[in-house]
Structures are given as C-alpha cells and as structure tokens.
Amino acid sequence: MARLSGKTALITGGAGGIGQAAARLFTAEGARVALVDRDEAALQAVVQSIGEESASYIVADVTQPEQVESYVKTAVDRWGGFDIYLANAGIEGMVSPISDYPIDVFEQVIAVNVTGVWLGLKYVIPVMRERGGGSIVITSSTAGIGGTAGMSAYTTSKHAVIGMMRTAALECAPMGIRVNTVNPAPIETRMMRSLEEMRVAAADDSEVTVERTKQAYSARIPLQRYGNPEEVARLMMFLASDDSSYCTGGVYMVDGGRSAGSP
Numbered sequence: 656m657a658r659l660s661g662k663t664a665l666i667t668g669g670a671g672g673i674g675q676a677a678a679r680l681f682t683a684e685g686a687r688v689a690l691v692d693r694d695e696a697a698l699q700a701v702v703q704s705i706g707e708e709s710a711s712y713i714v715a716d717v718t719q720p721e722q723v724e725s726y727v728k729t730a731v732d733r734w735g736g737f738d739i740y741l742a743n744a745g746i747e748g749m750v751s752p753i754s755d756y757p758i759d760v761f762e763q764v765i766a767v768n769v770t771g772v773w774l775g776l777k778y779v780i781p782v783m784r785e786r787g788g789g790s791i792v793i794t795s796s797t798a799g800i801g802g803t804a805g806m807s808a809y810t811t812s813k814h815a816v817i818g819m820m821r822t823a824a825l826e827c828a829p830m831g832i833r834v835n836t837v838n839p840a841p842i843e844t845r846m847m848r849s850l851e852e853m854r855v856a857a858a859d860d861s862e863v864t865v866e867r868t869k870q871a872y873s874a875r876i877p878l879q880r881y882g883n884p885e886e887v888a889r890l891m892m893f894l895a896s897d898d899s900s901y902c903t904g905g906v907y908m909v910d911g912g913r914s915a916g917s918p
C-alpha cells in the first residue's frame with residue numbers, strides 16, 4: 656500500500672525546489688497536499704503538473720500572522736484537515752560578515768525562517784490535536800548545527816528552529832503529534848545558485864567563479880556532491896509517515912556525510 660495513503664499534507668515553500676519534490680513524492684505515495692508559497696505562478700504550475708484531484712495551493716506570506724491563520728483554515732476547508740505539516744519555506748539572506756550585514760536583511764531572514772515556522776506551529780497544532788495526532792517536519796539545515804562564515808542570519812535561523820522543534824516535540828507528544836527537523840547540506844535548488852553567485856560577488860576575485868564555488872562546497876561533503884531535492888523529500892516522507900511512529904524531537908541529517916567529520 657502507498658505509504659501516505661489517506662493522509663493530507665500542508666507544505667510551505669511548496670513552490671520551491673525541496674517543497675515541490677516533497678509534494679510530488681507525497682502525492683505519488685497516496686497523499687493529498689495543500690501547497691503554500693508567495694509565488695503564485697510557480698504554485699499554479701506545480702499543482703497543474705500534479706493534478707487538482709490531489710493538490711491545491713494557497714498564496715500566503717508565512718511571516719504574516721493573519722495569512723498563516725488563513726492558510727491553515729483554507730487547507731482544512733479544502734481537504735477536511737491534515738496529518739502532516741512541512742514547515743519548509745525559507746530564504747537565504749546575504750553573504751556578508753556580521754559587521755557589514757544589513758539589519759533589514761537579518762530581520763527578514765529571521766521573520767521567514769523562524770517567525771514563519773513558529774506561526775505555522777501556533778495555528779497548526781490545534782488542528783492536529785483535534786484530529787488526534789500528526790507529524791510536523793521542519794526544514795533546518797547543516798547550518799542549523801554548525802557555523803557558516805558570512806551567513807549569520809541564516810545560520811542563526813536554522814539553529815533556532817531546532818530549539819523550537821525540541822520544545823514543540825515535548826509540548827506535542829501528549830497530543831500524538833511528532834515533531835522533527837530535516838537538515839540538508841547543499842541541495843540543487845535556486846537557493847544554492849543564489850548562494851554561489853553571492854559568494855562570487857563577495858570574493859571580488861576573477862579566480863572565484865560559480866563553478867569553482869560549487870566545487871569548493873562539494874569538496875567539503877564526503878559524498879563529493881550536492882544532494883538533489885528528491886533525496887531530502889524521501890527523508891521527509893519517512894518522518895511524515897507512520898514508518899517513523901517512534902521518532903520525535905530528532906535532528907535528521909541528509910547531508911552526504913557533511914556533519915560526520917570533526918568540526
């Protein structure tokens with residue numbers, strides 16, 4: 656039997672690389688999905704390619720409390736509730752040392768990557784409690800367990816959601832709701848293209864190219880390559896499904912071995 660048969664998932668960042676891969680895999684495994692993103696054109700394309708019988712979308716900004724409350728309600732109205740919440744929307748911010756990092760960019764990264772996740776939990780938990788349980792998966796990062804020079808806002812945000820996840824796991828266990836993070840290393844999506852380009856611009860050195868930057872990132876990964884979005888989606892599916900019924904409060908790496916070495 657399909658592993659997510661009869662389940663419904665609410666996925667933020669559903670128009671992006673990883674969110675979209677999760678939506679495709681979850682629906683292929685029998686789930687119905689409601690995708691949330693601020694990019695309507697991209698959402699429409701994903702829903703069309705999956706099919707409206709198993710996918711719907713909601714345009715919302717995860718940083719705005721009333722929009723979060725409203726997307727949760729719309730998903731419940733459309734699919735009658737949900738069993739899985741993937742708090743996955745995120746932005747990378749800039750590559751810049753802390754002393755030069757613009758305050759407004761720092762605040763925006765925290766708003767999307769931290770407040771956006773917390774708001775999601777605030778409105779999703781009561782819906783799942785009423786349903787009798789569920790699984791919440793938060794997309795953190797290898798930047799959630801170690802420092803990354805030049806990426807103070809992103810690194811701060813991805814550490815923060817691990818603390819948030821652990822607290823939510825403790826609060827939610829009596830309700831039958833499991834909460835975990837997935838922590839990817841560099842994955843082939845728009846976000847890595849953006850980071851590579853920012854690294855090149857920050858270096859201001861013609862020897863530093865996008866290709867060489869990618870090689871340098873890959874060289875720090877024992878498997879010597881970026882992951883692809885489907886490889887992250889498969890871990891998300893495990894955590895979303897009943898296969899992981901005894902897993903809560905966990906930090907799950909999907910990083911080609913990046914975190915295995917000494918710091």
Ligand code: NAD
Pocket residue numbers: 667668669670671672673674691692693694715716717718743744745746767771794795796797838839840841842843844845846847
């Ligand atoms: P992506 O840019 O393809 O997708 C992110 C999505 O989030 C986009 O569709 C974007 O429109 C959406 N989004 C951003 N701000 C939003 C807002 N305020 N409201 C609603 N939607 C918003 O990048 P991705 O690689 O798919 O990233 C997904 C998640 O994975 C992010 O949390 C990211 O930090 C995390 N992650 C990515 C990598 C990587 O290398 N790509 C590695 C580790 C963790």
